[in-house]
Amino acid sequence: NAGVTQTPKFRVLKTGQSMTLLCAQDMNHEYMYWYRQDPGMGLRLIHYSVGEGTTAKGEVPDGYNVSRLKKQNFLLGLESAAPSQTSVYFCASIPGGLQETQYFGPGTRLLVL
Amino acid sequence: GENVEQHPSTLSVQEGDSAVIKCTYSDSASNYFPWYKQELGKRPQLIIDIRSNVGEKKDQRIAVTLNKTAKHFSLHITETQPEDSAVYFCAPRNRDDKIIFGKGTRLHILP
Numbered sequence: 001n002a003g004v005t006q007t008p009k010f011r012v013l014k015t016g017q018s019m020t021l022l023c024a025q026d027m028n029h030e031y032m033y034w035y036r037q038d039p040g041m042g043l044r045l046i047h048y049s050v051g052e053g054t055t056a057k058g059e060v061p062d063g064y065n066v067s068r069l070k071k072q073n074f075l076l077g078l079e080s081a082a083p084s085q086t087s088v089y090f091c092a093s094i095p096g097g098l099q100e101t102q103y104f105g106p107g108t109r110l111l112v113l
Numbered sequence: 114g115e116n117v118e119q120h121p122s123t124l125s126v127q128e129g130d131s132a133v134i135k136c137t138y139s140d141s142a143s144n145y146f147p148w149y150k151q152e153l154g155k156r157p158q159l160i161i162d163i164r165s166n167v168g169e170k171k172d173q174r175i176a177v178t179l180n181k182t183a184k185h186f187s188l189h190i191t192e193t194q195p196e197d198s199a200v201y202f203c204a205p206r207n208r209d210d211k212i213i214f215g216k217g218t219r220l221h222i223l224p
Contacts, residue, residue, distance in 0.1 A: 031210060042202060043157070043214040050210050059213060090156060100145045100164075100206060104156040 003027065004105035006091050012111045013081045021076040021108050023091030029103070030096030032074035034058075034066065036087040037107075043090060049074055081112045115140055119203055119215030126193055127223050134218045136203030137185040145206040146179055146186045150199045151217075157202060161188070190220075198222045 007022040023032060031050055035043040035058075045058030052071040063085060065077045074093075078085060088109050092102040116139040126132045136146075147162035163170045163177045163186065170177050176189040186205070190197055203215040 033212060035214070042216040043204075045211065045213055048211065056209070056211070058211065101147065101159050101162065102149075102157075102204070102212065104158070106156055 004091060004093055004103050006089070006105040006108050008108060009106070010109045010111075012113065013078075014113055015082060017081050018077070018079050019081065019110075020078075021089055021091075021110075023074040023076070023093075023105055025072055025093045025103070027093065027095065027103070028071070029093035030071075031094040032068065033092045033094075033102065034064075034074065034076045035090045035092065036060065036085075037090060038087050046076065046089075081110075083112045086110060086112045115207055115211060115213050117203065117205060117213045117215045119218055121218060122216065123219045123221070125221040125223055128193055128195065130193055132188075132190045132193055132197070132220055134188045134201055134203075134220075135185055136187070136205070136215050138203075138205040138207075139184065140205070140207040141181075141184065142208035143184075143205040146177065147204055147206075148177060148188045149202045149204060149214075151202065152199045160201075193220075193222050195222050195224070 004025045033048040034046040037043050044060045047066040049068040055066045067075045088107045090107050091105040118137045144165040149157035150160045151157045161175050161177045174191050179186040200217045
């Protein structure tokens with residue numbers, strides 16, 4: 001198993017550009033989460049999904065959209081990037097049932113100029 | 114809305130001493146209580162967790178205690194070592210499967 005992977009690892013955007021971050025897991029996990037972590041800060045929940053075809057808002061959803069069309073993929077979109085969205089983005093997944101540990105991807109570093 | 118508070122934000126202890134970090138949550142239906150460790154530049158990793166039907170769990174030098182009535186759980190690290198220096202996060206899971214992280218505790222182990 002590759003575990004949880006994130007694409008890309010690093011990206012530089014100009015203000016107003018759009019992009020999509022991909023989170024993929026090959027462990028048949030039910031739940032998936034997107035967090036952002038600003039320097040020296042904690043993780044803040046952006047959006048999450050409790051199963052294929054479902055999404056829900058987290059703490060800081062504004063400026064982001066998500067989709068979970070396939071169980072193994074959770075996409076995070078930025079329609080019009082702003083400098084305030086400069087951050088490290090972590091994806092996590094949970095198997096479901098009695099297994100509740102979050103498995104994190106390596107992170108995507110995003111710089112918006 | 115959900116509220117997760119973690120204290121202290123920074124903690125410095127002498128090597129060999131104990132460290133305790135507390136996490137308070139607001140959702141009384143929360144049933145899973147993990148602690149994560151994050152080293153600089155790396156992803157968070159689970160170090161210990163506890164479920165709502167248990168009051169305490171121990172794994173070598175690390176323990177977690179849960180007080181469901183008061184809605185808080187704590188991380189205990191004994192005989193601290195230099196490699197324990199990191200940021201620690203609590204992340205209780207609420208009734209809607211929403212997982213909010215505490216703001217983190219930066220632990221410094223002093224030589």
